[in-house]
Amino acid sequence: MSKENMPDVLVLGAGPAGMAIASALGKEKLDVEVLSPNGPDEPWPNTYGIWGKEVDQLGLQDLLEYRWKNTVSFFGHGALEEQDDENKATEHSLDYGLFDKKKLHNYWFNECNKSFIKWHQGFANKIHFEKYKSTVTTKDGKIYSARLVVDATGYDPVFLKLKSCGPLAVQTCYGIVGNFSKPPLKKGQFVLMDYRNDHLNDEQKKEPPTFLYAMDMGDGKYFLEETSLGLVNPLTMENLKERLEKRLSYRNISITSMQHEELGLFLPMNMPIPDFKQQILGYGGAASMVHPASGYLIGNVLRRAPLVAKAVSEAIKNKNLSTYHIARKGWETLWSKELIRKKSLYQFGLEKLMRFDEKLLREFFGSFFQLPKNQWYGFLTDTLSLKEIVYAMCVMFIKAPWSVKKGLMIMHGREFKMLLRIIFPNI
Incomplete structure (x- = not known):
């Protein structure tokens, strides 16, 4: 040596x-x-965003620039306003923060x-x-x-x-930070996912679904981001920008000033x-x-x-x-072998979500966030054990609508190999 x-x-x-x-x-x-x-x-x-519970456990909460208590998602059909039961917010009841x-x-x-x-x-x-x-x-x-x-x-x-592993699935987004003619969301609110789509025409509703990720940053400033969860053939920035503009126009909201334009984040989800x-x-x-x-x-x-x-x-x-x-x-x-198995299970889930149409995707997430908070939070943050993840997914499968059950059971392409890797992590 x-x-x-x-x-x-x-x-x-x-x-x-x-x-x-x-x-x-x-x-x-x-x-x-x-x-x-x-x-x-x-x-x-x-x-970099992070759940409040997660950052507290790391002891880094003082490094946050923003922290929201009013954290919600929307999985109905309507626009941003709550007009009926279908547009009622799914309350997450868990703080979310952005690091400074x-x-x-x-x-x-x-x-x-x-x-x-x-x-x-x-x-x-x-x-x-x-x-x-x-x-x-x-x-x-x-x-x-x-x-x-x-x-x-x-x-x-x-x-x-x-x-x-074959083609990569990519998450893409287009976002803006700015001021608007009227508030695009409630004061002090953080929106993890807004999948409502009444602002789209019938042809656009047949295209791969996108959701709004949004937050009130205080002093009349908001961050709005149109996001595609993950696709092998990702949506273009022009498409995402058009969808965000239509989302705002549907509510008669205009941009009065723009401090920042996020021209695209290409995040590989299934590396x-x-x-x-x-x-x-x-x-x-x-x-x-x-x-x-x-x-x-x-x-x-x-x-x-x-x-x-x-x-x-x-x-x-x-x-x-x-x-x-x-x-x-x-x-x-x-x-470790357990972490490889967990990743294979997550990749299996992503493969399924990429094949779901807009309606099925909303039904899936609606069921997912009905799980107990510790289960969906642990799944999203990768803090559950493999056994706990499998149990949570079984609970969700039992309670989910038949359409979601059917979507999860139908196998395509690489999904079977992903399931095999859960049992044999070295393949």
Whole structure:
């Protein structure tokens, strides 16, 4: 083994996932360095939502910019106003928050600095593996070596190899932050999903369904986002923008000023689990940690970082372990057999939802949110055990309308293999 002076871990990427795992590794007393195209003090472009209960358990509630108690969804036919029973809001009775991304960034940056993590700026271009180290070369020729490299470069990872799983399902959205001629939702309200569609014509109702994700940001400012849950052939930004404009026009609401326009978020919902037989570890979106059924990522990234860091630390302390075996110890913690089975179940659910038409989708979510709060919350946040998830889904199946039962039972394409992976996670 080489005796040269090199860090224990080189983390690629300085986003939330990169900083979270770097900080956790530093707390394990490992020598950690981070390589990223942007400097560590570069602001993050995205915003991150999280359920209040989840952020409280993480002890990070002070990092929220907004927190709503009035959280609802709509699964009826009508427009935004409540006019009859079908348009009555589904009350979630659970706080939802948005992180202040500057506070969140500064928190992790400071946590990393407490462990004396070193920062390097550059584009990782090549990687060379030896038995006891990995060496990364940047586009400008700089070289960095470490016992282990962690790829946290997002949904299109630089070096990490993913298993083949067929076409990816993508969540897309178009959103605006601005002021309006009249309030588009109630004061202090957060709308998780509004699937009502009276603003669409008959032809548009036959197209893949979309929902409104919306929040009152105070002082007359609102965030409205037209969202497509997940499609292999995603809807265009023009289509989503048109739907949002029609939604507002139906209520005689106009935009009086716009502070921000979200021109599109392309979030892969069913990324395959990475190939564990490689001499590199992944984390965050690069390691397929996004929740296939909800699109949530940040909670999982924050919860699992200490566990993965501990496993990596224990492996690195064994000087006889190769880099490959150190990475395997990390993978075994990041993606245990139970977590693989859970992901397969979530992917099965997403595959079903992508095939549901607008009416069936509304009926499904109407049934889903009739589950006890701890069950639907645990499903969306990936905090239930596999046994608890299966039990919750059985309860929902029994209580759901026959149309939903039929939709869940009919098998297409990859769904059978997803069910098999729940039993045989290594296939």
